[in-house]
Amino acid sequence: MFFSRVPSVSEDVARDALLKFVESKWNYSSKPARNLTFKDLQPITVYRYRLETYTETRASAWQFEPYNGQTVDGPQYGMSPAPWDIPVSLPQRYADKVEKIRVPHASFVKVQLCASRSFFSFLSCCFITKRCTFCHGRGRIRNKHCTSCHGRGRKR
Incomplete structure (x- = not known):
């Protein structure tokens, strides 16, 4: 049996x-x-399995840093590849990993005017934000959420 x-x-x-x-x-x-009152205990065979999957997502976002004379890999060197065309190293199986890679040929130098001073920023594939003049960067106005900057204290 x-x-x-x-x-x-x-x-x-x-x-x-x-x-x-x-x-x-x-x-x-x-x-x-x-x-608990047991009426009948019957032995049965049970199989358990665990399904593990691997997914990957890619997104690009602008980042900025001060320009200090570093080499700028801009559009003059070619078109920027799409996110899925950028080669990345394969992570260890089923390990959580976040990797930030600069998009080739997507950097440029932009002169910014800020508080009557100019400085150079090195932009690599970011939105320039300024302190919100409505709430003065606090994100709130008279104990209410600032509707001008949506509570962030900064505006694009």
Whole structure:
């Protein structure tokens, strides 16, 4: 018979296993497990499996840094590739990883005027933000959320 190969479990062993399971769950009550009346224990074979998947997402966003005379890989060197055309190293299987890679040929130098002073910024594929003049960078106005900058304190 098929069931003869599956070991039998006593009511005490089954109750102890159930109580251990209930204790591992913070929102389960142990009272039903303690007061449970067993009518019939039947051995069955159970198969468990865990499915692991791998996904990857890519997005580009502008970043800026002060320009200090570094080489600028701009559009004069060719067209910028699409996000999925940029080669990346393969991460360890099923490991969470965030990798930031500069988009080739997407950098440029932009002169900015800020508070009557000019400076150079090195832009690599970012939105320039300024302090919100409506809320003066606090993000709130008279104990209300600033509608001009949406609470960020900065505006594009």
